[in-house]
Amino acid sequence: MIRVLIVDDEKIVRKGLVSFMPWQDFGMVVAGEANNGENALQFMESNRVDLLLTDLSMPVMSGIELMREVRQRHPHIQIVVLTLHQDFEYVQEALRLGAIDYIAKTQLEKEQFEDVLSRIASLMVMKDSLNGPPIQQYEIGRVDELFVLYALHQQSDDLKSAISLPKEAVEADVGVWYWTDMMSNAVAPNPNYALICFKDLKDMDRKSLLRLLRVYRKNDLFYDYDPSLPIQFVNSRIILSRGNDEMGYEMNTVKQRWLSSEWILDDQIFEHMIQELRLMKLQPIRLTRIFFSLTDEWNRLYYQILSNPIVVEDFFSSWVQFEAWLRASRETIRQANSKPQYSIEIQNSITKAMNLAQQMMDQPVSAGEMAKMVNMSSSYFSQCFKQIAGQNYTDYIRYIRMERAKEYLKNTTKTIQWIAEQVGYNDEKYFSRLFRDQVGVLPSDYRQKK
Known part of the structure; x- marks a missing residue:
């Protein structure tokens, strides 16, 4: 490089x-x-x-x-x-x-x-x-396959010293090396690196090769890499023919689906959603950001039933690692949310109500109105909500409103009146009094401390 x-x-x-x-x-x-x-x-x-x-x-x-x-x-x-x-x-x-x-x-x-x-x-x-010796060591265009080692973590520019590479390895990019003869110098498996064999390279010039290595790293490596395999084989022409543009998906729609309760309670829906997510091939950093946000929402939704909050990794090296985390998070929520005395339909309705409460926080939705939205009678809804959510509907609404108000106070410079309206209170003084009762200090004092 x-x-x-x-x-x-x-x-x-x-x-x-x-x-x-x-x-x-x-x-x-x-x-x-x-x-x-x-x-x-x-x-x-x-x-x-x-x-x-x-x-x-x-x-x-x-x-x-x-x-x-x-x-x-x-x-x-x-x-x-x-x-x-x-x-x-x-x-x-x-x-x-x-x-x-x-x-x-x-x-x-x-x-x-x-x-x-x-x-x-x-x-x-x-x-x-x-x-002296030329920078380019191989006659590109005359080889049919190339072995490429990708560093899965790019925090350091001096990654080569961390692994034993063949002497003829050429650095194509930061954290990317390639060579032609696999038999003479095999690379020992290492969880921090992915070894890929690119096939069908005949007549490919150097510029196309570098583009191939870059496009594959950007779009496909995260989703293709399987840490259980010592080496993976890739058809080069297929990679280049795909292009490198991420498909345009409406991220709000994606997030809303993962904020619903369907994927937690229904195995078939979960498997469909996880395969759909993989086919989107979102950029890894974008995927991580989306699920950072979703994790915050899940913890807010299920705070009362979770013994410990869901924690998302700072970095996922592959889809395999991400999927394992997602399945584990789902199991944690499902186990905490499991109430054998209630049917799946009832549990789904209550979880849906919790989700709607988050979305309609700025609106005065009573327990009776929410019960109608999830097709339950008012009295039975209140009974089930307290058992499944861990507190009655009114206390739950007040809690999530104050938590959202805390976020606004810490992360924005909006007025107290504006924040009060965003969490469902038109009267700033009434909101400030409730906030002090719930949090222990007035909103202005909380903002100053944080």
Whole structure:
């Protein structure tokens, strides 16, 4: 992986280059940025840099001065000059100091980014071929299969030392290595890594290969990876033909389904919902965020019956791990919610009422009105609700309203009147009195403490 340092005194230029250039398409990653030559040299003292992209006109230390220092201290680093200067003498000086390319900012348009990086990558390979072993070790297009090792945790950039790799392994990206000969150097199974064999690679160029590895990591690795298998085989053409766009699902609809009680009480519905969720192939980080939110709602819904709150993992390395957590969470709620003296239908109705109470918190819904919504008589609803939910309907409503009010007080700057209305009270003073009775302090004091 080619590690790039961007040096420019204009922050907007640095951020633009970091964000919009297709670095990964050409086996590059931005390792850092600096606003002048001195800071760039300090960065290079403690960080590996392969390619320096620098402006020429900067305060403290100019780009030309920086290039001279780099040539002496870090001769292996290749340099590309990025500047507004069009003077031929600047070009000559930069090239004399070893720059492999010279790019005028005024000519750098978004549609040219790919061409620019392609040219830089080619020049780097050309120069490496004169000075030492080439960056690319395999003749891509002549192999039919490739073995790729993916790090499942990407917190560190120095992951290679944690596992024994074949000597011929090439780093394609941070936490991604590939090689061609599996028989000579087998990798021992490791729960922090996934070993994938990509098949049908004939006539695939390097750019397509890097795109394949990136697309697979982004869209499929999380869902395909099975920790019980030492190696998994993937058809490369199928992966590339799928594209890399996540399908557009209405997340509010998804969340509402997982806030219902159907999946807790009915095995068939649960299995259908979990398979449906997997087929969506949401980005892992998005999936985790959704279920972080859902876990908060489940704990709020079932706080009275759960001996301990449901806890979601900070990170899931695979769908297998996520599904195991989801099944365990379901079993916890189901066991806590199980009341053998009531039918599944009654338990479902009460859970539905708890869910509706959360959704209609800003509305004055009485126990009788809620009973009608879940098709139960008022008296029997009140009896069942207290037994299943652990407290009567009125106390439950007051509790969830105050819990929601606490969240608003901690996480927003909205007025007390606004918060009172959001949790079903039009009178701010009445709400404040109830809040003090329930929590022990007035809303304003609670906000100040938190």
